Amino acid sequence: MFPLFGAWQKGYIAENPGIKISTASTNSGTGISSAGQGLVDIGTSDGPLSATQASQYPSVENIPMDVDGIEVVYNLPGFSGQLNLSATVLAQIYQGKITTWNDPAIAKINPGVTLPSTKIVTIHRGDSSGSTVTLVQYLNAADPTDWPESLVSSSPTWPKAPGALAETGTGAMVTAAGSTAGSIAYVGVSYASKIAAAKLSVAAVENAAGKFTTATPAALTAAVDSFPAPSANGSEVLVNTTAPAGYPITGYEYAVVNSSQPSTAKADLIQNFLYWALTTGTDSSYLGPVGFVPLPAATHAISVSLITKISG
C-alpha cells in the first residue's frame, strides 16, 4: 500500500496545497494499532481488523479502498518460464515438507518443464502482516489439512522449513528474495516494478476452479466480482475464488481510521482525503502503476457510508 499512498500523497497535495501528508512504511499490525491509539490519523492494512482488535478499539473502522493481490514470487536461476503453484504445494513448501524445486509434487503441476534441483529457501514476514493473513487464509481455505486454522494469523507460528528467513516489511522481502537463489516469497502486487528490478519471477497460483492465474488487473477484478458485497463494517475475505479467470490470493486494501476524531476539523480533513482517494485516487493513473483495481460498486457504497461515519 505504501507506493500507492505515496502517489496519493503527491496527487492530493498538488490539488490541495496547504494540506500536509506524511507517510511511513511499517506493517499492517502497526497500521491498525497506531490508528487505534491515535498515533496516526490513517492507518492502512492488507487484512481486516480481527475480532480482538475490533473489541480493543471499538470505534476504529476498516474502510476498503481498493483491491490488492498477493503475488508469490521466486528466484530460480536456471529456470525461465512460468511456474504453476497450488495451495497444497505452497502449504507444503512453507511447512518444510517440500524442500527442492524439482520435487515431484511441483513437477506434477508443471508438466513438460525441467526444474533445477536447487534447495527451496522460504521467506516469510517476521512482523505482523496483512499480506501474510491473505496468503494463509488462501492456504487454509484451499487446503485445510496442510494448513490448519491454527496457522491463520498475521504473525503465525511459521513451521520450521530448512533455512527459512524472516523479513520485516515488504521491501525487505523483495530484497531478500532477490539476493537468495532458490528463494520463494509473497509480495503485494503494488511492488511489481521492484519485483521486476530484483529479477524475480511471478508464479501462477491455482484458484478454486482449478485454473492457474497471475495477479493481473483483470484477474483481480474477476476474483472480487465473484464474491458478494461485504458486510456493513467493510471486512471481507476474498481468497480462493471460484471464478475461472480470478486470482485466488486477493484482498481489500483497507484504510484504518478511528471514527471518533478529536475535532470536527480533523474529521473533515480525513473525510475529504478519503473521499478523494476513493474517487480521483482510484483513477487508472494511480492504480495502474501499482496494479490494484477499483472496488466493485456495492463495496464502494459501503466504504462511502463508513467514511461518512467519521466525525469529530
Added chain:
Amino acid sequence: MAFPALRRGGGGGAPPPPPRGGAPPAPGRWLRGGGPIRALGLAGAVVPGLVLAGLLIELIVKAIPAIGYSGLSFFTSSTWEFGEQYAAPVTTNGMTHMQGEEFGALPQILGTLATSAIALAIAIPVSLGAALLIAELPRRLADIIGAFLELLAGMPSVLLGLWGALTLGPIVAAHVSPLIADSLGRIPGLTGVFGQSTGSGQGLFTSGLLLAVMVIPIVASTSRDLIRGVPALAREGAVALGLSDLECARKVTLPWVAPGIVGAIVLGLGRALGETIAVAMVCGVALGSLPTNLYGAMITIAANIVQNLDTAITDPMDVSAFAELALVLMVITLLANVVATLLVRRVSGTALPVGRGL
C-alpha cells in the same frame, strides 16, 4: 579526551582502578553555603536514581503478566510466538491472552551472550596487540591513529550496521566462512560448530565480528593510555636486564596495567551486551530457533526488541513479554558489571607490587 572511556551502549559502570601511589588530595569542599545552586545541584544529582527506580518499577509492573504466563519456560523454551491475532482471546489461570502465545527467550539470551563472547574473544587480543604497538610509536603517528580510534568509537551504530549488512556480511559469507569451515571445520568434534553450511552472511559469526569492531576502539584506547602510564623506569630496567620486547610486555607492562585492562574489557563487554541496531541489521532475526552452527541466523534480546516491538504493541501480553525481556537484559548487564568489579579487585590484589613507591 573527546570520547572518554565511559562509552555508550552498555555497562560503563565499572569504577576505574585505584591509581598507583595513593589517591590525589581531596579538593576543597563547600560544606555550607551555595544556596540555590546547591539545592538545584542536589535536585539534578538525584534524577538518575529516580529515573532508575521509575524504570525498574515500570518494567516489573508491566512484566508481571508475562512472568506469570510463561514461568520458567521463558528461560528454557526456544519457541517465541506472538499469538493468533485473528482468533478470539482465551483465558488461562485468570490471564487473558491470544491463542498460541508462547514466550521462549532461550535463543535470544544465548544469542546475546554468544555474540558478546565472540566479540570479546576477537577484540581482546587485537586491542591489546594494537595498544602495545601504539604506545611505542612516535607521538605524531600515535595521535593520527588515535583519531581513527575516536572516529570508530564515535561512529553511530546504525552506520556500522549498514556496513555490516551491505559489505561485511557478503564478504564473510563468500570468503571468510568457507575458509574457516574448510580449516577449523575439519577438526573432528568441532565440525558441528565451524563446519557445514556457511550461511548467508547474516548470523552469529557476522554479528560477533561486527561487535568486535565496535568493542576494539574502547579497549584499545583505554589500554593504550594505561600502557603509556607504565613508568619508563620499569621498562628501562627490563631492557637493562636483557629482556626482549615480548618478555618486557609479558613480565612488566601487562602485569602493571592488568586491573585497568580488565576494566577496559568490561567497558567493551557492556557495549557489546547492549548493542542493538548494528546487531539487528546483521543477525538474520531468527526468532524461534537456535543457530545450527557458527554461521547460522540468530537474534539477541536487544535486536528482538527493536525489530519486533512494532508487532508486539498490538497485544498487551506481547508487550508484557517484551518488558520481561528488557528486565532480563538489564539483569545480564548489571551482573556483568558486578562480576567485573569483583574481577578488578581480585586482579589488583595479585598484580605486581613493583612500582609502588616509584
Added chain:
Amino acid sequence: MSETTSGRNVAGGGEWPAVHASRKIANVCYWIARCIALALVIGPALWLVGGVLAHAVPNWQWSVITTNTTGETGGLKQAILGTLVITLGVLIIGGGISILAGLYLAEFAVGRHRTILRSGYEVLSGIPSVVLGLVGYLVLVSDRGLDWKYGLLPAVLVVSVIIIPYITKATETSLLQVPAAYREGAEALGIPPAWALRKIVLKSALPGIVTGLLVAIAISVGETAPLLYTAGWSDFAPSLQLTGQPVAFLTYPVFTFYNLPDQGAKILSYDAGLLLLVFVLAIIIVGRVIVMWSRRHAE
C-alpha cells in the same frame, strides 16, 4: 668487571651465552602480531568511511539537504532539522540536569551520600539504550501511559536520560581537577560560594565540561533505537510542538531504507550515513580544538 670486546665476555674465559634463537623468533612474531593487530584496528574504520563515501558521493545532490523526504524518496532536510532540534533539547534538558548534578557531586557532596548518588548514575550508564527506549515508549508515548504520542518531548527526555551519566562524569572530573587553592583563596577573600563557583571554578572547568557536552551531542545524533519509538518519523520539518507531532531524525533513513528494493531509497540511506559521518567528524575536530585551546590557556 669484564671487558666487552665486540660483545664477548672474556672473564671466566667464555662468551656471553648467545641469545637463544627461540627468543629472537618469538620477538619477531610479537612484532608481526602487533602490526597485524594494528591493521585490523584501523582497517575497518577506513573501510567503512571509504564504503560510505563510495556509495554516497557519486550520487550526491545538494537537493538532499534542501528538500524534505516524501515517502521513500526526496531529500533529508527535515531529518537534519529534526536531529538538530532533538540535540538542542537534549543539551538544554539533559545538559542542564547533568551539569548541576556534576557540580553538586564535585563541590558539595561528601562521603556515603556522594557514593550513593554516584552509583545512581553509574548504574544508569550501564542500561542499554533500547531498554530506555522501550520504557520511554511505555510511559510517555503509549495510550496506556501518558499518551503523549510520538513527539519532540518524549524523544528529548529519553535521550537526555541516556547522556546524563556522560556529562555528569565529565563535569565532576573537570571540577575535581580545579586546584583546591582556587576555592580556598576565594573563601579567604570572603567570596560567597555561589559566586566563586560561577566566576572562578566553573570557568576553569569549562573545557572539560564542553568536551562532555560534545560526547552528548555525538550520542544523541547517532542514537536510533530509543528514537524509533519516541520520535516516530515525519516528512515535515519539526514545529516546536512538544507532544503529538512526530519528529524526523537522521538515523531513521539509514536503518529503514537500506534494504528497500528501491534504488532511490538505498541512496537516501547512504546519504544519511554520509551526513552522520560528517557530523561525527565535525564533533571530533571541535573536541580537539577545544583541548588544544584549553592547554594553551591553562596555567
